[in-house]
Amino acid sequence: MEKKIDYTIQPPENFEELIKLYEALGWNSLKLSANDLERMCKQSWYAVYAFDGQQLVGMGRVISDGVITGIICGVGVLPSYQSKGIGKDIVNRIVKYCEQNKVIPQLMCVESLEPYYKELGFTKFSIGMTKNIKR
Secondary structure, X not given: OOOOOEEEOOOOOOOHHHHHHHHHOOOOOOOOOHHHHHHHHHOOOEEEEEEEOOEEEEEEEEEEOOOOEEEEEEEEEXXXXXXXXXXXXXXXXXXXXXXXXXXXXXXXXXXXXXXXXXXXXXXXXXXXXXXXXXX
């Protein structure tokens, strides 16, 4: 029997769970602490967390002005939970929230994920760029 995944906007009680998710996905090259990730989540306009019982298995968030555009970022699911629809559920919940607030959802992704997001209704519209800074 498939386990039920619970989705919530309530962040994890212990942000070490988010460190584990980021490290499992290879996302912590900046060596962020649990405090950094807590601050990141709390300063986001909207965030969705996916739990299997008490274990954080996925999340996604939006940074936004709350008026025009919302940038979807940090959508990730533990590798052992991938390909079960959790990421799609997270993105769909984020998009629904953006639509309810008349905020245009946008995102940047690596080229290999372009088909994934196209399947969710996103279209390519721009070139993303970044500037490296000293941290």
